[in-house]
Amino acid sequence: MANSIEFIPPAYSSRVEPESVARDMLRAGRAEIDELVAAGLPYEERAGVRHFDVNDLYNLGMYSGASTTQPELAFRMLFRFAGRPVDDLLRPKTWDFRVTLECAGCDEDAAWKLEEPDVVRFGGGVAGLSPLTGGRGTAEYSAMVTTTGARTPLVSPVLRRLTRDYLDAGYRWQMIPVPMQADYELVHALGATSCIAASLFLAERFRVAGYRAEARRGWFCGVLGGALDLPHACVEVEDDDGATKTVDIAKAQLAARLSPDTGPFQELCLGSIYNKVIPSTASGNAAFGHHECGSPLPIQVRADIRSARGS
Known part of the structure; x- marks a missing residue:
């Protein structure tokens, strides 16, 4: 083992x-x-x-x-969902989205910042917003967030080749601390990969090839009923047709690793969007939260994201 x-x-x-x-x-x-x-x-x-x-x-x-x-x-x-017909991933879906931020070692009231859900530009919406509130030590944010999906596969042969090259490189997906994921050269030197490391690497390869691309962080929803907060990242890239496409390379890798009947979902990950991901305003290796108290310790951000009733 x-x-x-x-x-x-x-x-x-x-x-x-x-x-x-x-x-x-x-x-x-x-x-x-x-x-x-x-x-x-x-x-x-x-x-x-x-x-x-x-x-x-x-x-x-x-x-x-x-x-x-x-x-x-x-x-x-x-990943049971990844072996099912993907049509269910393309419909609007609403999530009860709650985030708690904790600042260890905090000794004063100060302003908080959260990289909030960024779904409107992908056809989603935010309602019932309870803005980030809090003071010393903790803060909370909640909203009803609606996501949706759309089939927008990569059309650029260059982007598809670079993506396929990465999938074929044989990197092994592993759980890796978020700070280490930002050091994607170290991660790949170990023969491993992760969503942030893969997205940062692939975004750089896309830019070298002449495309506008950025790794972005977000939340993968419905994980064990909201009880497991998995760090997530993907690449946003402007394709040859002028549209911004999302490459969720790590989920394609995981689906291939964990289930043999996930081909349609893997293809969906290569350019399209689906309703189990809430993108945020954070870049690929940025923190979700910040507190202006001056504590040198990182903010702990815990998300509880559950499917809204009837969604």
Whole structure:
């Protein structure tokens, strides 16, 4: 199992999950955790308890081949939709969108900023908006956000070739800390990829080829009922027909990895938009939130996005 992934480098690793969490996630006993540690799984021992990086645990589970680990079961459930007819992804869909921002170490009231949903230019809408409010430590934002889909496949042979070259490069999708994802050269040097790393890399390749392109962040919706906040990014590029297209390269990779019958969805990811993604105003490696209090610690942004009743 340990040979199937690359572990998070020390500079980006956060080994805070106790061994009990590792056992639950991997459906493993102590002896099996011992074997993983002997094979190189990094850990830190505190008060006699081994602690691990949650990304390492997710990746071990994803590529274990056991079919019983929490990551395998979660991602299979997550991508069930990708094997179904894609028409349901093209209709308008409304989401109950709630975000909580937390500023650790904050000691004063100060202005907050959130990179908000950016759906209107893609045919969506925002209603019932409760603007970002808060003061010291925490802030909240909520709205009913409507997304929609449209088939707008890439028409440029150059863009399609560059996209296909990346898909064929053999990079292995892994859960990676957001700060590390911005260092896409390091991520790719490990043979791995992620949505932000892939989008930053591909946007650069598109620009080198003469196209206007930018990696943009957003939220992938309906993940385990809103309980899992996955960092998401894609590329927006101006195609030969003058239209802005969205290349969701990581979701195409994941769909191909997790289900054999996802061809139509993979094609949808190469230029089109679909209703399970809420784009934001944030660029590909930018933070979703900011607090003007002066704390050096990063803002924690937690999204709870659930399908609205009747949507």
